Amino acid sequence: MPSNPLPVLAVHELRKVYGETVAVDGISFDVKQNEIVGLLGPNGAGKTTTINMILGVLSSSTGSITINGIDLAKQRSKAMERTNFAAVYAPLPGNLTVAQNLRVFGLLYGVQHLSKKIEELLNAFDLLHFRNTKCGVLSSGEQTRAGLAKALLNDPSLLLLDEPTASLDPSAAQQTREMICQYAKASSVGVLWTSHNMNEVTDVCDRVFFLSKGTILLEGDPKSLPSLHGKSNLEELFITVAREPLTLEKD
Amino acid sequence: MHFGRIYAVILRILYLMRGSVTRLVSPIVWPTLDIVLWGFISKYMGTIASPGFNFATAFLGAALLWEFFSRAAYGATMAFFEDVWSRNFLNLFASPITIVEYLTGLVLSGFLTAVIASAIMVMLAGAVFGLSYAAIGLLAVPCLIILYLFGIALGIIGIGIVLRWGPTAEWFIWPMPMVLAPFAAVFYPVATLPSWMQTVSSLLPASYVFESLRAVIAGRPFSWFMLAIGAAIAVLDIVLACWFFQRMYLRAVRTGLIARYSAETFS
Numbered sequence A: 001m002p003s004n005p006l007p008v009l010a011v012h013e014l015r016k017v018y019g020e021t022v023a024v025d026g027i028s029f030d031v032k033q034n035e036i037v038g039l040l041g042p043n044g045a046g047k048t049t050t051i052n053m054i055l056g057v058l059s060s061s062t063g064s065i066t067i068n069g070i071d072l073a074k075q076r077s078k079a080m081e082r083t084n085f086a087a088v089y090a091p092l093p094g095n096l097t098v099a100q101n102l103r104v105f106g107l108l109y110g111v112q113h114l115s116k117k118i119e120e121l122l123n124a125f126d127l128l129h130f131r132n133t134k135c136g137v138l139s140s141g142e143q144t145r146a147g148l149a150k151a152l153l154n155d156p157s158l159l160l161l162d163e164p165t166a167s168l169d170p171s172a173a174q175q176t177r178e179m180i181c182q183y184a185k186a187s188s189v190g191v192l193w194t195s196h197n198m199n200e201v202t203d204v205c206d207r208v209f210f211l212s213k214g215t216i217l218l219e220g221d222p223k224s225l226p227s228l229h230g231k232s233n234l235e236e237l238f239i240t241v242a243r244e245p246l247t248l249e250k251d
Numbered sequence B: 001m002h003f004g005r006i007y008a009v010i011l012r013i014l015y016l017m018r019g020s021v022t023r024l025v026s027p028i029v030w031p032t033l034d035i036v037l038w039g040f041i042s043k044y045m046g047t048i049a050s051p052g053f054n055f056a057t058a059f060l061g062a063a064l065l066w067e068f069f070s071r072a073a074y075g076a077t078m079a080f081f082e083d084v085w086s087r088n089f090l091n092l093f094a095s096p097i098t099i100v101e102y103l104t105g106l107v108l109s110g111f112l113t114a115v116i117a118s119a120i121m122v123m124l125a126g127a128v129f130g131l132s133y134a135a136i137g138l139l140a141v142p143c144l145i146i147l148y149l150f151g152i153a154l155g156i157i158g159i160g161i162v163l164r165w166g167p168t169a170e171w172f173i174w175p176m177p178m179v180l181a182p183f184a185a186v187f188y189p190v191a192t193l194p195s196w197m198q199t200v201s202s203l204l205p206a207s208y209v210f211e212s213l214r215a216v217i218a219g220r221p222f223s224w225f226m227l228a229i230g231a232a233i234a235v236l237d238i239v240l241a242c243w244f245f246q247r248m249y250l251r252a253v254r255t256g257l258i259a260r261y262s263a264e265t266f267s
Helices: A047-054 A076-081 A098-108 A114-124 A140-151 A170-186 A198-204 A234-243 A245-250 B003-019 B021-048 B055-085 B089-093 B099-129 B137-165 B167-173 B176-184 B195-201 B205-218 B224-255 B257-266
Strands: A009-018 A021-031 A036-040 A062-067 A083-087 A158-162 A190-194 A207-212 A215-220
Touching: A009 A047, A021 A047, A021 A062, A021 A190, A021 A215, A036 A047, A036 A170, A036 A198, A047 A062, A047 A083, A047 A158, A047 A190, A062 A076, A076 A083, A083 A140, A098 A114, A098 A140, A098 B003, A114 A140, A140 A170, A158 A170, A170 A198, A198 A234, A207 A234, A215 A234, B003 B021, B003 B055, B003 B099, B021 B055, B021 B099, B055 B089, B055 B099, B055 B137, B055 B167, B055 B176, B055 B205, B089 B257, B099 B137, B099 B224, B137 B167, B137 B176, B137 B205, B137 B224, B176 B195, B176 B205, B205 B224, B224 B257
Parallel strands: A036 A190, A036 A207, A083 A158, A158 A190
Antiparallel strands: A009 A021, A009 A062, A207 A215
């Protein structure tokens, strides 16, 4: 059991409406310390909308988000000090070098002993050779590693990873997964992970939520959840969620 | 207010300026060309006009101050555009930086570029065209402050427009100082303008600055009260610009536009 009873992330009755369209419909979940939680669902299910609301770049229509017990709506800046993220669609600015980007973001996150931290992360993510290389000319795998280095700059309590291995080859993806898992075990971070790679999710996640049409359809252990719904693996379950969500609602 | 975060915004601009010679074109080359152009115009006017009137101070001094105003406005918007062009909104606004800290960083970046550009222009205008500041004296200080505040207000409004209407709206931003120039009466008295333009002119802090400068150069009585009105309008413009930007930002957060600025790259 974690020493801190508070979840690092608590989402309560979160709802986002655009005009007549309900993107996220009153979802509630939490992420605890040392826990990796998968947020799964087909395209348009509301995953990225949920992540954007947790990052404070999209306001919710109703509901609340607390990070380390801090209400995001009231103290966004303080909540973000211990939060970070990496997403394939948000690479670091390509016109700065890896080291420059890490310094700028280190200052934004108020990182203490920044130079030392940058060296540690460059080393950990095998980026020492690219220290003075502009991020825009890195390969997609190297850009992903640079983004992950930025995501760990502030030793976050809550780490949001939106398809963190999407652009990596299988070997690099496995190394990255191992790295994140080791980090999650060694620190008190809670991780919210989205991915369309169900094998990856089964390997790394302690719990998963299946989102469909803005609501949480299923929740549970990714290893046992498929068999509970008569499926052989998580991918089969995912396909059912995407194509026939009503059959699962009846379960 | 966290000064480390403000420094981060400025440091990013310093890194970019250091890393790319082309970024020095805007704050150095264009103002230099402006001074050269107005320097020769002033020199020529001096040869055909009656002696006694100092064209170098009147025209070149006015061009220099207008360029300072433009650089203050462009400096803030350029710093913002760097984040637009590099699709950095999601990374930036998902960090702990507050909107006040971000705006402060942009404004100080604008100040930096305005000072660099002005220093070069002042040296060039003095060395090549013999521009003397003795006629203006300490009046230059409040004039520069008013023009800087007005430039920053214009820059913040430009940022709000791009935040609201997207990156393509940048083409509304670049001509803004040029659109205002005829109303600001940079090179001629406000009285020269038709009455409707004079009404617009009375709403621009810059027109009070240039009217005051012309009065001093021509040896006419100069009114601190008029300059104070210009300062008050400039402060009001800053307040209104911040209010406008705050509304645009909150709208962008409500509609998800900030997140989409990044996501659009891959959609």
